[in-house]
Amino acid sequence: SVQKKIGIVGSGLIGRAWAMLFAAAGYTVQMYDILESQLVTAQQELDKELHSLEKKGALRGQLKASEQLALIGFTQQLEELVRDAVHIQECVPEQLQLKKSLYSQLDGLLGGDTVVASSTSTFMPSLYSEGLQRRQQFQMLVAHPLNPPYFIPLVEIVPAPWTTAEALERTRLLMLSLGQRPVTLKREIEGFATNRIQYAILNEVWRLVESGILSVADVDRVLSQGLGLRYALLGSLETAHLNAPGGVADYFKRFGAEISAVSATYGPTPDTQAEGAALADIARQCEELVPLEQLDQRRATRDAFLIHLARLKKQF
Ligand code: NAD
Known part of the structure; x- marks a missing residue:
């Protein structure tokens, strides 16, 4: 054919x-x-x-x-x-x-x-x-x-x-x-959508580690054992929609002021390019979790997991 x-x-x-x-x-x-x-x-x-x-x-x-x-x-x-x-x-x-x-x-x-x-x-x-x-x-x-x-x-x-x-x-x-x-996308924009969202997460994760509030292992747990489990099924707006009795409008009515108040405390965008103490510390902690020589093995584990997840998602 x-x-x-x-x-x-x-x-x-x-x-x-x-x-x-x-x-x-x-x-x-x-x-x-x-x-x-x-x-x-x-x-x-x-x-x-x-x-x-x-x-x-x-x-x-x-x-x-x-x-x-x-x-x-x-x-x-x-x-x-x-x-x-x-x-x-x-x-x-x-x-x-x-x-x-x-x-x-x-x-x-x-x-x-x-x-x-x-x-x-x-x-x-x-x-x-x-x-x-x-x-x-x-x-x-x-x-x-x-x-x-x-x-x-x-x-x-x-x-x-x-x-x-x-x-x-x-x-x-x-x-x-x-x-x-x-x-x-309706028009082009820096980072498209995925990286704009991904970078917002990376910036905040960086701040939490740099300010000593959470270790690398713990900050990653917030996603891998918490938010990420929901996000494997739902986006953040549908998540909000399900999280208030009256749906998303109710959610923002209840939590909008809190969202604004917390957002006002984020501070400047971290300088992730500078090879300073923050990056050295993040790199050290990441390499303790996954030594560089084990990256390929960990990638293979990720891909094997994604095969299962893709199957599971088809059932929903
Ligand atoms: P890669 O280095 O694995 O492969 C690039 C290939 O292009 C090589 O085989 C190279 O020989 C060939 N090449 C170089 N110059 C060429 C030319 N003038 N004409 C034809 N072939 C040429 O790179 P990759 O990771 O496959 O990335 C490719 C693109 O995909 C990049 O734009 C990257 O941003 C994008 N991308 C990558 C990822 C990722 O995770 N790697 C994810 C999404 C998008």
Whole structure:
């Protein structure tokens, strides 16, 4: 059968994750990388990963691992990658200049009906597309996944000011067809939504540790044994909605003044860039909890847990 073709630029961690998501949904995938060695590694890793998921009963989609692998091809020619592709997912390293030069290359190669989506975690789409000659015709946007995308369904879709509504909607439907759960931002904003919320949490966690109120282990427990359990099911507004007899309006009527009073005590944004005593202390405590040589093992535990959690969430 002739399936829609997806092109993936960059065959590292995130490029491979997208390849797996698209192949699971039956799309034909082609991966491009500037390094041949990376493509070879990607092919080996995909083979290993898909067979291991199949053994665990955690493979997505209706196709067998071998059938999914057969859908994934590799090329070192950008021209070949873009030919007949309905969607290009860009997964090159997080360096603005690198992304800029790649997008100007793509600008010269693409017709108007291919959407180019960046996996970027941090760059607003206007940053690397404003200089493009054909930015009005060039259908580009951000489709930001969370790691590991195979088990975390959220995708943030973010437009540049010149992204068309049609490109946004096509990408949203494409993500839904993978079984992902997209949200589309009305306009671009620094940090998108996920990192804005994540950084607000990191800032407050930092303050609580720096001021000696909680240890790293305890502050992380507040999320992993407390708030995080609710948030694995509900967002913070629905949580509030359930937490007052009359729903969310009642919640803010009861607790709004308290929220404002506590919020007024937060103080300035911590300087997390400075390599001062606070960071040294946080690093020491984190490394006591998980020594650096055990990070891979801990990541594997996280992923195994997420497999179970993804199954559990399907029941609700
Ligand atoms: P990575 O370093 O694992 O992979 C990058 C790949 O791009 C490498 O294979 C490299 O050889 C290739 N590459 C470099 N220059 C290239 C070029 N000009 N053309 C084609 N390929 C090129 O990086 P990653 O972790 O997969 O991140 C990729 C993107 O995904 C980044 O924008 C990152 O911000 C975003 N992202 C990463 C995560 C994460 O947790 N790692 C999560 C969400 C989004």
